[in-house]
Amino acid sequence: ETGVTQTPRHLVMGMTNKKSLKCEQHLGHNAMYWYKQSAKKPLELMFVYSLEERVENNSVPSRFSPECPNSSHLFLHLHTLQPEDSALYLCASSSTHSGNTIYFGEGSWLTVV
Amino acid sequence: QKEVEQDPGPLSVPEGAIVSLNCTYSNSAFQYFMWYRQYSRKGPELLMYTYSSGNKEDGRFTAQVDKSSKYISLFIRDSQPSDSATYLCAMSGRTNFGNEKLTFGTGTRLTIIP
Numbered sequence: 217e218t219g220v221t222q223t224p225r226h227l228v229m230g231m232t233n234k235k236s237l238k239c240e241q242h243l244g245h246n247a248m249y250w251y252k253q254s255a256k257k258p259l260e261l262m263f264v265y266s267l268e269e270r271v272e273n274n275s276v277p278s279r280f281s282p283e284c285p286n287s288s289h290l291f292l293h294l295h296t297l298q299p300e301d302s303a304l305y306l307c308a309s310s311s312t313h314s315g316n317t318i319y320f321g322e323g324s325w326l327t328v329v
Numbered sequence: 330q331k332e333v334e335q336d337p338g339p340l341s342v343p344e345g346a347i348v349s350l351n352c353t354y355s356n357s358a359f360q361y362f363m364w365y366r367q368y369s370r371k372g373p374e375l376l377m378y379t380y381s382s383g384n385k386e387d388g389r390f391t392a393q394v395d396k397s398s399k400y401i402s403l404f405i406r407d408s409q410p411s412d413s414a415t416y417l418c419a420m421s422g423r424t425n426f427g428n429e430k431l432t433f434g435t436g437t438r439l440t441i442i443p
Contacts, residue, residue: 220372256337259373259417259433272430306372317363318431320372 219243220321222307228327231297237324239290239307246311248290249318250282253304265290297328332356335418335434343442348405352418352434355399359420359432362394364403367415367436376416377403408441415439 220241229235241248250262264272265284279301281293290307304325310318335352342348350364361380365373377392379385379401385392393402401420405412418434 222372256435258331258333258435259419259431261430264430317375317378319375320365322372323370325370 219319220307220309222305222321222324224324225322226325226327228329229294229297230329231299233297234293234295236294237292237305237307237326239292239321241288241290241307241309241319241321243309243319244311245309245319246287247309248284248287249308249310250280250290250292251306251308251320253306253323259306263292294326297326299328302327332432333418333420333434336437337435339438339440341440341442342408344408344410346408346441348403348408348412348439348441350403350405350416350418350437350439352401352420353399354401354420354432356420356422356432357396357399358422361421362392362401363419363431364390364392365417365419365433367417369414373417410441410443413440 223238247266249264252260252262261274262276263282268284268287279296283291304323306323307321308318333352333354364377366376367373377390379392379394382394382396389406391404401418415436415438417436419431421431
């Protein structure tokens with residue numbers, strides 16, 4: 217079992233749809249992250265939650281809406297996306313006691329048509 | 330100027346060769362340095378983690394940090410086809426809420442040819 221689980225692994229959605237990505241971590245960590253990975257670009261940090269409180273929002277468009285109901289679960293709600301939002305969305309988690317290392321899930325491949 | 334520069338490759342080497350992967354950075358506040366390996370259609374996995382300047386060895390992998398030159402390297406000895414992946418460097422300073430914000434390179438795509 218991987219420490220960070222993401223569902224769905226693949227998602228195709230139209231520009232008018234509403235969908236959600238889900239992430240669950242089984243590592244007892246207290247911080248969770250959403251990253252976006254596009255071809256030939258560095259990983260882009262989108263949101264950070266520490267102790268279930270959002271501590272960072274890196275100028276992400278409002279069509280992406282995160283939710284962190286508890287320290288083990290993280291959602292990314294998607295609505296009225298654009299084709300350029302097609303990417304791999306990675307969830308990650310870390311602990312203030314594990315140094316500076318973060319642990320990633322397998323990612324959710326999103327295609328916006 | 331990007332905070333972290335990494336040659337995207339692709340890099341192809343024959344099996345058994347020594348591989349050298351590198352990143353340069355501009356932010357002198359970076360103190361922690363990591364290498365992640367990402368197989369195709371998978372999430373990145375932590376490979377090496379270093380804090381100070383110098384070398385750290387783990388099996389066939391050696392991570393090297395030169396803070397004076399703002400340069401980090403990952404060496405892979407006796408490379409295997411299973412090492413074929415994208416290698417991402419990452420680094421951080423310290424944030425004000427205790428959890429570190431990582432800055433990533435673009436990743437270098439490596440292929441080991443049998």
